[in-house]
Structures are given as structure tokens and as C-alpha cells.
Amino acid sequence: MELPNDITIWTCSQVEIWLKNVGFEKFVELVCNEHEVDGNSLLTLTENDLRSPPLQLRKLGDIKKLGACLKELRVKHAATLREKACLQRFDNYDPLSVNSSTYMRRRVYRHTNGSAKISQSLYSDESCMSDSTDIDDQDISHSSGRVRVFNPEYGKTLISFLYNLLAMFVTSYTMVVVHDRVPDKQKHPPLPDIFLDNVPLIPYAFKLSELCGLILMSMWFCILFFHKHRFILIRRMYSISSSVFLLRCITMFVTSLSVPGDHLQCQAAHYRTTEQRIKRALEIFAGGGMSLTGVHTCGDYMFSGHTIVLTLVNHLITEYTPARWYSLHIASWVFNLFGAFFILAAHEHYSIDIVIAFYITSRVFLYYHMLANTRSYQHSKRIRIWFPLFSYFECNVPGKVPNEYEWPLSVQKIRNLFVKIAKHSKNTKVSLN
Structure with a gap:
């Protein structure tokens, strides 16, 4: 029967x-x-x-x-579970550590390849209510008996991208300003540095450092392409990098260090008008601040932007790949450390610039992920006040992001995309009529 x-x-x-x-x-x-x-x-x-x-x-x-x-x-039979009461009776179900002021209602939508699709309404604060996503874009992850929702939240990802664009432009403009104030090499010779004073100059080393960075970026983009929760990773990448680069703007603006090497052709560039400065900033922005693209800047020493990128991408690769991928992790660290070494070998930065850049970037990365993975910020009003963007980006992420991979352009997703477009077109025609 x-x-x-x-x-x-x-x-x-x-x-x-x-x-x-x-x-x-x-x-x-x-x-x-x-x-x-x-x-x-x-x-x-x-x-x-x-x-x-x-x-x-x-x-x-x-x-x-x-x-x-x-x-x-x-x-x-997940599709028949209509109310939260049913979900809470799952073995060892953890209600996502949502506090008593939060009301969550879940409705199971369908089940596909071990993951149930749900529609979710989450009411905790205004920032969490402001960004909604279609039912088909939400996943339940069943791990260790827990039911966890990882919502891509495209709107927040777009905001993080705009935040990154703003931070990069502000950084480029600050680099133009500090170039105007670079100390005269005749009056202010290079500062004593234990590394630069004992390691001979390697003229092509800076380009090798940028090559290490490009290799790391290529590895990271491949991981990002196949990672199931890529939009959460993108938000975190933009959020961390933007915050660290904005901090760099402050440090290199308030203190102008002397040029670290006599070989560097650095002298104050006098941009008399704001229009000239913006034009130069756009050139730096378009070239990514890299010598490989023909961009040459001076005065932006405290602290190293290249080391920020090398360190951040290295940490992203090791965080969002399985622990058993030893070879990839070793290669990532090798490119990170050699990239930093090549910057020093080119005498483009002082040793303290590299040390501070590595320390600040790695600490911000670790602190960010510690707060996000443990969700301890939910219990601290101080964190929500001092780090509003962090709270906004992470309020719907239920803890540590699992390292799951998928082919991003599945037939089902393409079909769903066309269905959404058709519905949107139909709604637009109805509204116009």
C-alpha cells in the first residue's frame, strides 16, 4: 500500500x-x-x-x-513541516542562539540533496529586517545535529562592495596627499633599519612581490567561485580590507616617513587643485596601486598596502578551505611570506611597515571571525555601537561558515533566474497598465 x-x-x-x-x-x-x-x-x-x-x-x-x-x-518529508514547532523537535536542534528579544518563524520549502530550503522571517533589529532574499536562495545546513540558515543577502553584499569602492578611493586620494608632503631626501635621509641596512637591494623584487599577490588572488577567486556561501565570504573580504585600508589612510596621513632608499625617485608632487588630485587618485585607483600597472607613488609608507593584501588573502584561503588541504595552505603562507620579503628586498618599505601591516591585518581578520563565529557580539551592546557595519553584515549569519562547494551555475539556478526575470517583467507590465 x-x-x-x-x-x-x-x-x-x-x-x-x-x-x-x-x-x-x-x-x-x-x-x-x-x-x-x-x-x-x-x-x-x-x-x-x-x-x-x-x-x-x-x-x-x-x-x-x-x-x-x-x-x-x-x-x-521536510516540505510538510510548516511551523517552527516542528523544526525545534529535530534531534539536538539549536535555535541559532537567537536571544529572547528575537522572534523567528521558519517554514520548510523543499528538500534538495540533503539541504532543506526554507522561507525565513527574522525580526531582531532594523538592520536584520532591511535585507530580504528569495526563498530559493536560502539553505539549511545540517551539521552536528544543528539546523543553520546561510542567507546570501545580495543587498548587503552590494553595500559591502560600495564600502570597498569608497575605501579604495579614499586610500588613493590620501596617497596623492601624502605624495605632496614626502620629505626631501637631501634633508631627511633614510631612517636606520636593521633589515634594509644589511640586505642588498634587489631591483626587480617589488614586482615579484606583486606577482605573489596576483597568484594568491587567483587562488582565492577560484575558491570563491566554487564556495557555496561565496556571498558571505565576499562581504567579509570587502569589510575587513576596507576597514584596514581606511586605518592605513590615517596612519600614513598623520606621519610622513622619509624615503626608505636612495634609489627611489621620490620628490614632492605639487598638485595645486582638487581636480588634479582627484584625477591622480583615479589613476592610482584604476591601476590598483601596483607598479606592474605603471603606478608609482611615494610617501605611503606607514603601513604597507601590499602586505595588507598578501596577508588578508592568505588568511582567507586558509580559513575557507578544509584543514586537510595542507599543500594549499603551505603554498599560501609561502607566497605571503615571500611577498613580504620581496617588498623589503626592493627597499620599498621600512621593516616596521611590514610588521605593522601583517599584525594589524591578521588581528583584525582573527577578531572579526572570532566575533562572527561565536556570535558573541549579540550579547554586547558596545560591539553593536562601535562596529555597526560588522553587526549589520553578520546579524543573519548563524555562526561559522561551513566549507561547502558547488558548481555555481546549476541548471536549477539558471531556471530560477529566468523565472524571477519573467515574474519581474510581468509585474512591471501590470503596474504600467
């Missing part, structure tokens, strides 16, 4: 059929006749229920096997 697709309408007789189908006919009397378990009750049964009175199964093998069948049944 074929059982109905909607498990919530199963009767005790149909539960009896299911028990026989999965090989537990011996429990029919106990479960169906004695305790009258129907479809709704069956969905909420857990291993703990099987162990405890009144069922109190005695054999561990039976408990584990029947518990596994019940879990498989819940996943198979």
Missing part, C-alpha cells in the same frame, strides 16, 4: 505500514496499538523518546536503527 506524501495526515494504520516497510514490525503493537502514534507524532519522535518511558526500547541497536529511520523520514 502506497503511503500519502503528506505525513501529517498519516493514521496509526499507515504508521504501522511504515514500520513494517522499514523492518520494525515487532514495534507495531507498542507504537501503533498501545500508544496510538500517528504521522504528526511520528515526526516528533527522537532517540531520547525511544529510550525513555513509556516506549523504553531495550536494545541499543533497535534504538539507533529506528532513530536513523526517523531522521531520514523527517528529511524526506
Whole structure:
């Protein structure tokens, strides 16, 4: 006898059929006749229920096997779970550590390849309410018995991109300003530096450093392309890099260090008008501040922008790839450290510039991820006040992002995209009429 697709309408007789189908006919009397378990009750049964009175199964093998069948049944019929109460009865379900002032309502939409699609309404503060995403773009991740939603939140990703554009332009403009104020080499010779004073100049080393950076960026973009939660990673990359570069703007503006090497052709560039400065800033912005693209700047020493990029990308690669990918992690660290060494070998920065850039970038990265992964910022009003963008970007991310990969251009996603476009076009025509 074929059982109905909607498990919530199963009767005790149909539960009896299911028990026989999965090989537990011996429990029919106990479960169906004695305790009258129907479809709704069956969905909420857990291993703990099987162990405890009144069922109190005695054999561990039976408990584990029947518990596994019940879990498989819940996943198979996930589309019929309509209310939060059903989801909360999952084994070891963790309600995402949402505090008492937060109301969350979840509705299971469908199940695909072990992940259930849901529609979610989350009301915790205005920042979390401001960015909504279509049902098909939300995933439930089942790991360690937890149900976790990772919403791509395209609107927030766009805001992080605009934040990054602003930070990069401000950095470029600041580099133009500090170039105007670069100290005269005749009056202010290079400062004593333990590394620069003992390591001979390698003229082509700076380009090798940028080559290391490009290799790391290529590795990172490949990971980003296939990572299932790429939009969360993009937001974090933009957020961290933008914040560190804005800090760099302050440090290189307030203190002008002397040119670190006599070989550098650096002298004050007098841009008399704001228009000239903006034009030069756009040139630096377009060239990415790299000598490989023909950009040459002076005075932006405290602290090294190249080291920021090398260190940040290295940490992103090691964070968002499995721990067992030792070769990739070793290669990433090698490019990071050699890139920093080549900057010093080219005598383009003082040693302190490299040390501070590495320390600040790595600490900001680690602190950001510690707060995001533990969600401890939810319990600190101070963090939400001092780091509003962080709270805004991370308020809907339920902890540590799992390293899961997928082909980003699946047939289903392309079909969904065309459906959305068709619906949008239809709605536009209706509104115009």
C-alpha cells in the first residue's frame, strides 16, 4: 500500500505500514496499538523518546536503527513541516542562539540533496529586517545535529562592495596627499633599519612581490567561485580590507616617513587643485596601486598596502578551505611570506611597515571571525555601537561558515533566474497598465 506524501495526515494504520516497510514490525503493537502514534507524532519522535518511558526500547541497536529511520523520514518529508514547532523537535536542534528579544518563524520549502530550503522571517533589529532574499536562495545546513540558515543577502553584499569602492578611493586620494608632503631626501635621509641596512637591494623584487599577490588572488577567486556561501565570504573580504585600508589612510596621513632608499625617485608632487588630485587618485585607483600597472607613488609608507593584501588573502584561503588541504595552505603562507620579503628586498618599505601591516591585518581578520563565529557580539551592546557595519553584515549569519562547494551555475539556478526575470517583467507590465 502506497503511503500519502503528506505525513501529517498519516493514521496509526499507515504508521504501522511504515514500520513494517522499514523492518520494525515487532514495534507495531507498542507504537501503533498501545500508544496510538500517528504521522504528526511520528515526526516528533527522537532517540531520547525511544529510550525513555513509556516506549523504553531495550536494545541499543533497535534504538539507533529506528532513530536513523526517523531522521531520514523527517528529511524526506521536510516540505510538510510548516511551523517552527516542528523544526525545534529535530534531534539536538539549536535555535541559532537567537536571544529572547528575537522572534523567528521558519517554514520548510523543499528538500534538495540533503539541504532543506526554507522561507525565513527574522525580526531582531532594523538592520536584520532591511535585507530580504528569495526563498530559493536560502539553505539549511545540517551539521552536528544543528539546523543553520546561510542567507546570501545580495543587498548587503552590494553595500559591502560600495564600502570597498569608497575605501579604495579614499586610500588613493590620501596617497596623492601624502605624495605632496614626502620629505626631501637631501634633508631627511633614510631612517636606520636593521633589515634594509644589511640586505642588498634587489631591483626587480617589488614586482615579484606583486606577482605573489596576483597568484594568491587567483587562488582565492577560484575558491570563491566554487564556495557555496561565496556571498558571505565576499562581504567579509570587502569589510575587513576596507576597514584596514581606511586605518592605513590615517596612519600614513598623520606621519610622513622619509624615503626608505636612495634609489627611489621620490620628490614632492605639487598638485595645486582638487581636480588634479582627484584625477591622480583615479589613476592610482584604476591601476590598483601596483607598479606592474605603471603606478608609482611615494610617501605611503606607514603601513604597507601590499602586505595588507598578501596577508588578508592568505588568511582567507586558509580559513575557507578544509584543514586537510595542507599543500594549499603551505603554498599560501609561502607566497605571503615571500611577498613580504620581496617588498623589503626592493627597499620599498621600512621593516616596521611590514610588521605593522601583517599584525594589524591578521588581528583584525582573527577578531572579526572570532566575533562572527561565536556570535558573541549579540550579547554586547558596545560591539553593536562601535562596529555597526560588522553587526549589520553578520546579524543573519548563524555562526561559522561551513566549507561547502558547488558548481555555481546549476541548471536549477539558471531556471530560477529566468523565472524571477519573467515574474519581474510581468509585474512591471501590470503596474504600467
